Amino acid sequence: MSIRVGIVGISGFGGGEALRLIASHPSFELVYAAGESSAGSRLVDRFPGVPAKLAELLIQKWDPAALPPLDVLFASLPTGASADALARVPKDVKVVDIGGDHRYVEGWVYGLADIWPTRIEGQTRIANPGCFPAATLIPLAPLLADGLIEPGNIVMDVKTGISGAGRGGDSKFGYAESNENLIPYGLLKHVHMPEIASTIERLSGGSAAGLVFTPHLVPMTRGILATIYCRGEATTDRCLDAARRFYAERPFVRVTDKPPQTKWASGSNLAFVSYAADPERNLVIAMGVVDNLGKGAAGQAVQNANLMCGLPETAGLDGAPVWP
Ligand SMILES: NC(=O)C1=CN([C@@H]2O[C@H](COP(=O)(O)OP(=O)(O)OC[C@H]3O[C@@H](n4cnc5c(N)ncnc54)[C@H](OP(=O)(O)O)[C@@H]3O)[C@@H](O)[C@H]2O)C=CC1
Ligand SMILES: CC(=O)N[C@@H](CCC(=O)OP(=O)(O)O)C(=O)O
Numbered sequence: 638m639s640i641r642v643g644i645v646g647i648s649g650f651g652g653g654e655a656l657r658l659i660a661s662h663p664s665f666e667l668v669y670a671a672g673e674s675s676a677g678s679r680l681v682d683r684f685p686g687v688p689a690k691l692a693e694l695l696i697q698k699w700d701p702a703a704l705p706p707l708d709v710l711f712a713s714l715p716t717g718a719s720a721d722a723l724a725r726v727p728k729d730v731k732v733v734d735i736g737g738d739h740r741y742v743e744g745w746v747y748g749l750a751d752i753w754p755t756r757i758e759g760q761t762r763i764a765n766p767g768c769f770p771a772a773t774l775i776p777l778a779p780l781l782a783d784g785l786i787e788p789g790n791i792v793m794d795v796k797t798g799i800s801g802a803g804r805g806g807d808s809k810f811g812y813a814e815s816n817e818n819l820i821p822y823g824l825l826k827h828v829h830m831p832e833i834a835s836t837i838e839r840l841s842g843g844s845a846a847g848l849v850f851t852p853h854l855v856p857m858t859r860g861i862l863a864t865i866y867c868r869g870e871a872t873t874d875r876c877l878d879a880a881r882r883f884y885a886e887r888p889f890v891r892v893t894d895k896p897p898q899t900k901w902a903s904g905s906n907l908a909f910v911s912y913a914a915d916p917e918r919n920l921v922i923a924m925g926v927v928d929n930l931g932k933g934a935a936g937q938a939v940q941n942a943n944l945m946c947g948l949p950e951t952a953g954l955d956g957a958p959v960w961p
Pocket of ligand 2: 715716735736737766767768769797798799800801802803823828829852854
């Protein structure tokens with residue numbers, strides 16, 4: 638059976654990755670594409686390599702009142718631009734919001750699919766987590782669940798590829814400024830901090846008041862590496878064992894002895910986690926790697942849509958990462 642799917646924001650980085658995944662999905666059929674400045678273009682005009690079956694699909698001006706019959710809508714709009722319009726999407730259309738407007742908002746389920754899959758099954762409104770929350774919460778969840786670290790004493794040092802800023806992102810992240818450069822930003826007040834803190838509190842039952850989160854832009858296209866410093870007396874083996882048990886049945890999380898690298902996840906919905914701990918120093922280092930456009934955006938969005946539709950969670954997501 639084919640499930641009719643739409644993408645709004647298809648010309649952007651998140652929407653384009655959703656297009657790539659949906660184009661080869663066994664059950665999803667892309668029947669609607671929308672945007673703003675790209676409206677009026679055919680998909681082949683924006684994506685010359687798009688499969689022939691989708692080439693002539695015309696990008697529509699985004700209007701929730703003018704949707705064709707749809708089962709699932711992926712919204713990949715700038716944060717702040719989706720709330721009003723998505724409120725007007727008919728209730729029988731399942732929506733996955735890849736942007737940040739509905740995380741921890743009433744009426745929407747927070748779609749951290751690798752940790753809380755059963756909360757997503759059968760739902761109709763899913764708020765996809767941010768890319769940094771995906772990279773940081775997946776390695777932390779097993780440690781918090783087993784009480785191996787203090788939730789109130791966590792310091793996150795995170796590196797991200799430039800596509801995290803989007804096509805329409807801030808011009809200070811252009812090639813000349815980003816190539817051979819490292820840029821810290823958002824210190825003490827990044828927009829993802831409340832989402833990360835709330836989820837740490839849900840996972841641990843304790844306060845995350847001491848959270849420090851510092852992202853850095855690095856000159857690569859895709860990928861996030863989170864290096865997270867925590868207080869706890871566990872050994873490395875104890876942390877690895879907790880993660881292996883926590884994710885034993887989960888298809889997209891790989892627990893590795895070696896520190897993970899961003900290329901391991903490139904082009905995939907995988908998350909890699911690893912740990913290094915020194916009980917004598919009360920120190921646990923947790924590491925997480927995702928592709929910001931994969932698990933950080935469109936990959937997790939398709940995973941969420943699979944769960945919403947009762948499909949196998951891995952449908953359309955079981956390809957190997959891009960290497961090198
Ligand atoms: N990039 C990433 O790694 C991640 C992004 N996100 C979130 O996903 C969302 C999309 O990000 P990203 O793809 O990077 O952004 P881009 O800037 O690459 O794309 C934005 C898209 O939104 C469309 N758009 C903008 N304004 C409107 C409007 N008023 N009506 C209809 N369409 C509009 C644009 O269409 P057009 O070109 O036609 O104007 C474009 O397709 C954001 O909320 C972002 O924070 C989440 C996780 C990771
Ligand atoms: C490099 C870069 O700029 N990255 C973005 C992350 C985008 C994202 O995930 O934002 P949403 O919460 O809106 O979905 C940032 O730091 O804001």
